[in-house]
Amino acid sequence: MRFLLTKVGLLALTLWAAITLNFLLPRLMPGSPADAAIAKLAQNGPVSSATRASIEAQLGVPTGSMFDQYLQYLGNVARFDFGVSYTFFPQSVAGLVGAALPWTLVLVGLVTIIAFIAGTLLGVLAAWKRGTWLDTLPTVGGTFASAFPYFWTALLLLFFLGYVAGWFPTSGAYGRGTSPEFSAVFLLDALYHSILPATTILITSLGGWILGMRSTMINTLGDDYVTFAEANGLRPRTVAIRYAARNAILPNLTSFGLALGGVVGGSLLVERVFNYPGVGYLLYTAVVNQDFPLMQGLFLIITISVLMANFIVDILYGILDPRTRR
């Protein structure tokens, strides 16, 4: 219980720090992002005083005390009020982010879990068959593939499998003329569209899991209880999986949380290449159009999502390894 309370407290502190960083960023930057944002918004028509206040709370005003602005900003964040986007006027930032988030969550979430499972298995295999081709191939291949920039893998797959071979759709998350709904036809179509982006993330992130699992597995293989299990005459497969791998997974799980930030960052670039309507593509659109309210809202949501994922992994770690609960 104490473990859980400490973790929740740390999460609250980290969330507060991230929200505050989001508050400080536009205020530390040269020029006045708020003025620029309101000026752009004014091109769409008169700006209501409520909208102006919410944008100023988010991006900063030259007048007024910083503390008052901070309080108002915190209030807005608590109400999910991130202002109005001027690229997609008059839609609210919260609504836009809410529409884009599921696409990224499903894509990145599923692929990360697949990559974790596949990478862990390959890592176990590589460590167990150390020195054979089953070790060399995944290790060297993984090292090389993790050096691929995400967007390059994406561009190559898009070009060769999308344009040249024509096997996969080249843009978007579902076919033109269809709209999101819960039907088998739509879900299959969405799955078909997600194959290339998913493969890209898989190729680039798999190597890290293989290498991480391999090195912790090699360490546990040297432990006494593994030698003991072998001396007891247990089958090699039992020793490898029930004794060594089981204990090697735990340290690998810690890097899961930290690697997630990198995968999310990579998926932003991948979404840009495939015009995939997730958070990354929206962030790109916001940046290109200098849509500061949208940009800030997205940054906050992305950061909070990654923090929450880390929190869940931490809790999971505590459940799996009683020693960390102390």
Place this chain on the structure above:
Amino acid sequence: MTVPDPADRGTHAVMVARKQADAPAMTSPLGVVWRAVATIWSVPKARVGVALLGFFVLLAVFAPLIAPYDPSDNGFGRSEDFSAAHWMGTTAAGQDVLSQIIHGASTSVFVGFVAGLLSTIIAVTIGLTWGYLRSITGDVINFVVNLFLVIPALPLMIVIAAYLQNGGIGMIIFVVVITGWAWGARVLRSQTQSLRSRDFVTAAVFSGDSPARIVFREILPNMTSLIVGSFFGAATAAILAEAGLEFLGLGDSTTISWGTMLFWAQNSNALLTGQWILLFAPGLCISLLATSLSLINFGVDGLSNPRLREGANR
């Protein structure tokens, strides 16, 4: 410089003696570097890395001599295919692709080196101080470092870069360093903590050395391999981040770099015209350069691993 007072001569003599004793320590860094290179070279994977990196560094340094044309000269035919005059064809704006690839090496090597160096300097300063001092500020630094580790780096870079519009290479280095130092700081901190209670540090404390001297003259040299490792790690991350930011069109799009080449390739529809070399070549160079640094790190790992294990057993 003041003339030492005769009464101080005793201390002065001690200081001179200490300076002389330090003299071999001052020259030994070269020896350490040489030995480090020799150790790295003895690992086959790392040898491939050194050769690859050497190739790119030569390309970067002698780019103006090697490249057949001025990379920004757009006086050639547009979107030309391979020919004897243009081995990799020309871009949609009529520039020579090969010359751009060669000059792109300069940008990537420069950004990787400078951003890697700056990140490492911050990581070393924070990691060592934080690992050595046992005080309440340690918890605060711990929190800040963990925050920088969990906040997704690329979105943060994108947001900062969007505010500092078209700042060019300097801006990109700044953004990469701000987001890239935390990992190294954490690794170096844990190593400092394990070295802190060794006998040679206790001896230095008893002989009255200042904490700064102990940290940077006694502990630091024992972590050379780890620091080199974190430099290569930071440089790899910097090269990939730079390419990513430029691909998104953040930064100065007139810079000749591999990231900008990919940006123009996608925006000029090289995908549709079938000029695959425009996509393939810059990305391959980025990957090879990043791989070369990772491969060198296999050799550096060999240097530092036994010590890390000692630290882990404590």
